[in-house]
């Protein structure tokens with residue numbers, strides 16, 4: 001699997017740049033657990049807002065926080081592990097630049113499919129790049145931080161920052177799922193929700209569009225939002241301003257997810273890790289929903305029509321129904337979770 005952290009280490013291993021260490025750690029935005037021991041935990045100060053990756057970094061001994069708000073010039077070097085969100089990548093490079101002191105290196109590493117070439121092109125219009133190493137269908141690029149910050153960098157930071165972008169009232173942030181519009185799959189699920197009551201959980205709640213709709217469908221006592229992406233959840237806290245809503249920065253597969261508690265679990269499960277389709281991630285959501293429901297509870301989900309979820313749902317639940325089908329999506333309901341030993 002492509003590893004941006006190994007790629008980020010290449011210019012240090014080759015002696016092109018002075019290696020980071022405990023005296024002068026490098027900030028890494030969107031850091032991931034390295035697949036080989038290319039950095040020691042003391043070499044890095046990591047930012048990672050996705051809970052499973054955050055926890056894996058912490059487990060490996062790295063110093064990690066969901067959001068690194070470092071002052072100007074705080075680090076001798078800073079780097080970005082690219083994601084597939086172009087606006088987020090540009091903003092993170094600009095943030096890494098601001099965190100680095102003049103003369104220090106600012107790096108970015110990613111796969112071609114993460115748009116590393118397009119970032120390189122955008123950067124060349126604004127600053128001089130000092131080096132690039134192509135490798136593993138991707139590349140690492142770097143620049144030396146100058147005393148001035150180009151005005152484009154502040155524009156890139158502003159373009160990606162949390163702001164009201166959807167339906168004149170929802171705050172979203174670059175990199176969050178469907179950050180420029182309410183997802184059509186979630187809209188279809190909302191249209192098919194019956195009147196809700198009791199305790200509801202939205203599993204993978206993003207910036208809160210579906211949870212907001214659920215609060216207005218029937219009279220739920222409580223809607224709990226579980227979401228792994230800290231930046232999206234921060235938006236949800238502002239978007240779903242209802243005393244019945246509670247917010248949990250959580251991995252759906254994590255041990256902190258409550259068991260046997262909910263009358264309803266609603267979800268638009270994720271099925272991508274990076275750019276790759278991951279049915280296992282979607283299945284993990286189905287399994288979590290089955291554990292979370294009270295015996296008489298119901299799971300309602302929307303999925304891309306082609307995703308083969310029915311078989312696993314039938315193993316996990318006593319009754320599975322298709323409630324809606326469109327050219328792109330299906331809405332499924334599943335009742336009577338089968339109890340299994342923990």
Ligand SMILES: C[S@@+](CC[C@H](N)C(=O)[O-])C[C@H]1O[C@@H](n2cnc3c(N)ncnc32)[C@H](O)[C@@H]1O
Nearest residue numbers: 177186204205206210227228229251252268270
């Ligand atoms: C398809 S989106 C749905 C978002 C939101 N419910 C909506 O309708 O806009 C799936 C969400 O699951 C989140 N997610 C991905 N992996 C997760 C995990 N392991 N645990 C919890 N949430 C996760 C993603 O960050 C994303 O916000």
